[in-house]
Each structure stands twice: as structure tokens, then as C-alpha cells.
Amino acid sequence: MINNIPEPMTxxxxxxxxxxxxxxxxxxxxxxxxxxxxxxxxSPGQFNMLYVFGVGEAPISISGDxxxxxxxKHTIRVVGTVTKAMYRLKRGEVxxxxxxFGSHWPSxxxxxxxxxxxAGGIGLAPLRPVVYQLISQREKxxxxxxxxxxxxxxxxxxxxxxxxxxxxxxxxxxxxxxxxAENWRGxxxxxxxxxxxxxxDPSHMIGMICGPEIMMRFTVAELQNCGVGKENIFLSMxxxxxxxIGFCGHCQFGPVFVCKEGPVFNYxxxxxxxxxREI
Amino acid sequence: xxxxxxxxxxxxxxxxxxxxxxxxxxxxxxQIIGPTLGEGSIIYGxxxxxxxxxxxxxxxxxxxxxxxxxxxDNALFGYTVGPHSWKNFLFPSVQQxxxxxxxxxxFQVNRKREEIPKFAFLGARxxxxxxxxxxxxxxxxxxxxxxxxxxxxxxxxxxxxxxGKAGGTCFCVSMGTGPRADLGFDIAMTxxxxxxxxxxxxxxxxxxxxxxxxxxxxxxASEEERATANTVVENTAKHMGRYMNTDHIKDLLYRxxxxxxxxxxxxxxxxxxxxxxxxxxxxxxxxxDTGDVPGGHAERWRKLDSCFNLxxxxxxxxxxxxxxxxRYRQWMIxxxxxxxxxxGTTGCVxxxxxxxxxxxxxxxxxxxxAIRKSEQAAE
Numbered sequence: 001m002i003n004n005i006p007e008p009m010t011x012x013x014x015x016x017x018x019x020x021x022x023x024x025x026x027x028x029x030x031x032x033x034x035x036x037x038x039x040x041x042x043s044p045g046q047f048n049m050l051y052v053f054g055v056g057e058a059p060i061s062i063s064g065d066x067x068x069x070x071x072x073k074h075t076i077r078v079v080g081t082v083t084k085a086m087y088r089l090k091r092g093e094v095x096x097x098x099x100x101f102g103s104h105w106p107s108x109x110x111x112x113x114x115x116x117x118x119a120g121g122i123g124l125a126p127l128r129p130v131v132y133q134l135i136s137q138r139e140k141x142x143x144x145x146x147x148x149x150x151x152x153x154x155x156x157x158x159x160x161x162x163x164x165x166x167x168x169x170x171x172x173x174x175x176x177x178x179x180x181a182e183n184w185r186g187x188x189x190x191x192x193x194x195x196x197x198x199x200x201d202p203s204h205m206i207g208m209i210c211g212p213e214i215m216m217r218f219t220v221a222e223l224q225n226c227g228v229g230k231e232n233i234f235l236s237m238x239x240x241x242x243x244x245i246g247f248c249g250h251c252q253f254g255p256v257f258v259c260k261e262g263p264v265f266n267y268x269x270x271x272x273x274x275x276x277r278e279i
Numbered sequence: 280x281x282x283x284x285x286x287x288x289x290x291x292x293x294x295x296x297x298x299x300x301x302x303x304x305x306x307x308x309x310q311i312i313g314p315t316l317g318e319g320s321i322i323y324g325x326x327x328x329x330x331x332x333x334x335x336x337x338x339x340x341x342x343x344x345x346x347x348x349x350x351x352d353n354a355l356f357g358y359t360v361g362p363h364s365w366k367n368f369l370f371p372s373v374q375q376x377x378x379x380x381x382x383x384x385x386f387q388v389n390r391k392r393e394e395i396p397k398f399a400f401l402g403a404r405x406x407x408x409x410x411x412x413x414x415x416x417x418x419x420x421x422x423x424x425x426x427x428x429x430x431x432x433x434x435x436x437x438x439x440x441x442x443g444k445a446g447g448t449c450f451c452v453s454m455g456t457g458p459r460a461d462l463g464f465d466i467a468m469t470x471x472x473x474x475x476x477x478x479x480x481x482x483x484x485x486x487x488x489x490x491x492x493x494x495x496x497x498x499x500a501s502e503e504e505r506a507t508a509n510t511v512v513e514n515t516a517k518h519m520g521r522y523m524n525t526d527h528i529k530d531l532l533y534r535x536x537x538x539x540x541x542x543x544x545x546x547x548x549x550x551x552x553x554x555x556x557x558x559x560x561x562x563x564x565x566x567x568d569t570g571d572v573p574g575g576h577a578e579r580w581r582k583l584d585s586c587f588n589l590x591x592x593x594x595x596x597x598x599x600x601x602x603x604x605x606r607y608r609q610w611m612i613x614x615x616x617x618x619x620x621x622x623g624t625t626g627c628v629x630x631x632x633x634x635x636x637x638x639x640x641x642x643x644x645x646x647x648x649a650i651r652k653s654e655q656a657a658e
Contacts, residue, residue: 005426009376009566009579013385034385053379053386054570054577079595094385240594242566245423248584249563250591252609255617260422276536278605 008245011051011096012036014072019091022075022157026122027087028063031072031095039069040097043104044129045236045264049244050074051096052085059241061126061263062100067136072097075125075157101244103264105130106234110206114143116198118219120191120211124148124157126236126263127210131165138170143205145172145198149191149215152177153184172198191215192222202227208264210236217275220267233267254279284489287482289500292468294477297355298329299495300438304399307491309436312368313401314361320345321361323368326401333358340447340520340631342640353477356470359446360404360630364559365411368398369431370418372556372583376427376566379577386577393427399436403464405457406449406628408439410559412463416622417562427581436487439464441512443472447520448631450644454525456628458515466491469508480508521631523644524651525615528625531651532616536608540649545604547639552585554633554641555610560626563591586610611643 014031021027033040042062051057058080064073078087089095107115107130115134119127127146134144146165150156156175166173174194176187187194191211207228209219216235223233239258242248251258254273256265273279284290292300304311305327313326316333326332338358339346350357379388403411411432418428439460442449451457460467465488468479480500483489500508555561565584570577584591586609592599600606618626627643634642 005424005429007376007390007426008423009581010388010390013388015385051568053381054568054574056568057566077595092384096386096388238594239599240590240592242564242584246421247418247423247425247562247564248566249586250565250584252586252613252617255620257621272533273536278600278602279536279609 009098009243011049011057011098013094014097015094016089016091017071019089023155026075026077026157028073028075029086029089029095030064031074031097032070034094040072040100041069042066042100042129044107044133045104045126046100046102047126047244047263048072048074048097048099048101049241050082050086051098052082052089053094053096055085056082057096058082058086059101059244059259061236063125063128065132066129067132075122077122098244101259103262105208105264106206106266107133110134111140112204113141114145114200114205115141116143116145116147116200116205116207116223118147118191118195118207118209118211120149120215121151121155122157123209123211123215123236127208128158128161130208131161135165135168135171143172143200144170145200146174147191147194147198148173148175149194149211150175150177151179153180153186174198190218192218195219195222195226203229205232207233208235209233213237220274230268230271231266234264235267236263237265237270238263284483284492286484286486286489288489289505290481290483290492290497291500291504292479292481292495292497294355294479296496297479300491301326301328301401303491303494304401304436306494307436308397309399310396311399311401314356314358316347318362320347321358323361323363323365329355332356332402337444338446340635342448342634342642343637344640345635352472354443354470354472356402356440357444359442359444359449360407360632362557362632362636364407364557364630364632365400365403366414366559368400369411369435370414370428370562374427374581375578376581377579379579381575393430395430397434397436398431399438401438402440403437403460404440404442404630405460406451406454406630407559408437408460408463409454409456409628410630413560413622413624413626413628414562416624437464439467439484441467441469441508442515443470443511445515445518445520446631446635448634448642449519450521450523450629450631452516452519452629453521453523453644454625454627454629459512464488469511471504471507471511478504480504521629521634521642521644523629523647525625528647529616529619531647531654532612535650535654536612538650538653540646540653541604541608543649544607544641544646545602547641548603548607549639550587550589550603550606551638552587553636553638555585555587556583557632557636558614559628559630559632560614561585586613611646614643615647
């Protein structure tokens, strides 16, 4: 009987087609399935469980273009055993992939509204797919703004994309860093300071936030100061995950499972416990 | 030729024919699991004959205390629940999920083929049947189905036993989960011990439950026998060792994430995870991937985990729930509050195991009461 029910913990084998460094501690891999279909469909904001043979598995957000299902991209920060092992993998080697899992950014709710995307650090990785998506259907939205904060200029992700987007007249990009050397000509300060530098219609906007929890807390507060309703604020949460499918219990965040109801949450649905310490 | 039995019928099984029930289950190919003496307590194990049951034994339970003692009669089920629950069989604490072997640059994943016996759970208490239905919601009623749980759970035959005795830490009446089994069983029995007679009042819960009795001597239950069995269970309900007021308990706890009582309990809690191990509904697991030294073979294992472990909430940079205060709070609020939002029911069935097996006798009913009382005092 056991063999009749699909095993949701079985990874599919994907080959690494490309691998490149993004910053000193992050890299991107481009993956292609080795069996079955050659396409991988996902919605911006979703994640995969990536498995290194014999080492372990980690939840990693999908950071490629949803319109290009032939290339599955993940940007990974080297922080633990599994991500270190991923970094050691070479082109042509394989990874296990389970997914896509979780909720997605609400681009459907953003039609006809301003979209303010606010990213901190590697929080840009799960937001990049939604930027691609918004750009591909640019006429559907009013203002599109990306505010991005990184620790230092060397920590800025996707500089090639950012430069390209900066050249467009239909999307506004603002970048700030926490600390920089003298040759940095951009903003210095936390990402929340950028919110006051842009104009948007607080009653007709959708905010999408991803970054460290403390950054998201201050960003939500600043947006609310600007008159944005909590129902229009969305953020992506991170918790320990061992399964991605609601069985392991690790990603509980108050009453919700980050893997199932999240990782993208409407702020209104989590505000009661979002600020609770050690929840 | 006996008239055929039907679901809902109530019949009487004499003690001397109890072995016939085990034989009938065996004949149908079930592996019978039930209470037996072991590890200084009453645990669940394989049964082949009536004498494997803890005949004439009972248990005494209090916070942080469990004792076996002789009853002075020959009751088959004269005790309450021990440290084991049925999750030991439906959701084993260590399970291999996958094996993989390297092939060239890639790898091939194989599912472990597991021969799973068809279980008959003999002597399942009402609280524990509720616990099974709660784990069903986690593993087979959601978006994803856990094939390991599903295959073990599939054909399980459940022989419920209505409790004839309440344990010192029992509070199923508060949780609405007992002591009379009212769902999820194939047959439910009430043991009746009189000076001159020892019998079981049996309620048939399913067609296959009725079928089992085709080859077992029985007689239809008289009004008096039914009434006697009812009295046994009613008496149990009146003697619950613990009580928990569940009135708006979710809102009560949601309002009190920062209650000073969490500091108080954190002073006592050892974060040993005993409560989560004995809890019949706790389902947290960790997934461990292993590889052999030559790098050709890999395995994936699922092991019972606990929200009391520091690394349960670890993400790069540290654990979200660093203090014991936050870990106890997570466990208790999950059990009786957030579980309701997640699965439409509390995760607590009032079995009392977490109280009995806590080495420092922390009592979930007492902790909930303390929070409620402080609110009432403030009003």
C-alpha cells in the first residue's frame, strides 16, 4: 500500500547548468530537471527544498523569472553545512529538488495600484521573480518601486539586474547600504529611510517586503506611518523547516505554518503575533 | 444460525470467551497490539493471548509519578494510559523515508519498501482514539498525505475499551474526549466486574466489527447489562484527576503571550521533552540526511523531535525560541490554542501523560488555570 501513495519527501534530480558568484557569500545556481518534464513552474515568492546528496536539505526561495520555466534559479547564501555543500557543487553535478512550496506574492491584488517592493540583504532573492513578473506586465500596475538595503556595497545582489532596471523609466530603484567606503556615492542608512524619499498613493498600493525580521518590523511600521493599511502589506517569513509540507512542525510561527500558509503573509493575518519575541 | 449482527448493536462477551476475540482477530490477519506489562509500566506490545494483558494490575498516577500495583481482582483493563500511545505504531519515532545511490554524476532515489502489518489496537482508550483522529488531520487530511502514516493507519482495527477507572492525571471529560469511546472504533467494550460474573458490554461500531463476532460466542445485551456498563463509565467520568476549563481557551492564551506565568514555569521546566514524547498527538519530527563515507549511498530518516529542543527553531544566526520560557509557551499554546486554528481541534485530549511523565510535575491544567485566574483577579 505504501508504494501507491506519492512520497512527498522524494526529491527530483536536477542538474546544475550554471553556477556563479553573486557576492562574497552568495551564489546562484541555474538548474534543469534530469527526468520527466524540462520545465519547472512556480509563482514568485515560493520556495524549494534543495537537497545535496548525502548531506542534507534546506529551504531556498526561487529567484528566477517565472516566465522562463526552463531555468530554475536559486540564489544561496553560504551559512551552514548544507549551503556550504551546495557551494562546492560544480556545473554538471546534481541537486535534489522538492517543490515549489508555499504562498506567493499577491501580484493579482496589485493590478491598478502602486507596488512598493522593499528588500533587505538576501531578501531580494525571493522578490526578484515578482519584479520580473511586474515588468513583464508593466501596464497593469501604476508605480513600481524597488527599495533595497544591503550591508555594504559589496553585499548588493543582482547588480546586473539592478543596473538594467535602473535604466528603465517605468520602475524606480533606490538602494542604500548600512556602511560604505568613501567611494560609495549612494545612500547610506537603513532601508526604511528610503520610504520617505519616494512618493506613492498609500491608499492604492501593495507593499511587498522581505528581509531580516527586524528590518521587516521597522518597514511595516514606517509604511503604516505613511498611511498604508495593514491589509496592503505583505511580507515573507523565514523559519526552520525540515519538510516543507506541514509535517515536521518546525516552521510554526504562532498559529501558522510558514511552509504552508506562508512564506508570504498578509500583514493583517499575522500582526497579532508578528512582534512577539521568540514566537 | 445466529441472526446477523449489525453496526450499533450491543452484545455481551463473557470473560471466558475473551480469547476468542483475539483468535478471531488473528485469524483475520491482524497483528494485535495492546497493553502489557513492561518497563515498569503498562506499555503497548504484541498480544497473542489474554494472559499477555496486565491482568489484575492497575496504575497510580500523579504529577511526575507512576506506580504499578495489584488490584485485588482479575480485571483485564483496570488501569489507564501508560507512557506509550498508538503513535508508537502509526508514527514510529524513527523511520527511514528514502535511500539513494549515486549513479554517475546523478543519483537515484529509492523508496524503502516496508512490510507493514495490519494492526488491531486492543484496548484503545477514548482519549487515544481522539488523538489518532487528530494525527489523521495532520498526516492524511491535509494538502499533502504522509504515505508512511497513511499505510500504517489504513486498515487499523480498533477495539476501544471504555475506561472503568480515571487516572490521577486524567482530564478527558474537560476536553470532551472521553471516557466513553464515541467515534473511530470498530468495537467498544466496557468491562464489568461483579463478584460472581466478569463480562464485557460490547458496542459494534462498524460492519467489520460486527463480522468479527461471527465466530465468537456472545449474547444480546439486556437492559440491565447496558445500564450496568453505563454506570461504570459514568462513575469514571465523575472521578477525573484533573480539570481544565476550556472556555474560550484559545483567546485566553492568545491574549497572554507575555504573561508572567511563562517565566514561572520556565523556572521549573527542564526542557527535557518528555511531555512531547509521551503526548499522543505531538508530531514534530526532524529529517536527517546521511551519507556513507565513500559517497555512494545516502539515506533520509525521520525522527521524532520536540519543540523543547533548542535547535528545533534554529535558523542561521540562532534559534528563534532561545529561552525555555518561549519553548514551553510554544508547546502549551500550540497544544491548546494555535492547534485549533491549524486543525480545527485542540491538540490536547486530556490523557494526562504530559503531567505524569514530567520529571518536575508541571501540569498543563494548572498552568492554564493560573493564567485564567490572574485574568479573573485583574477584572
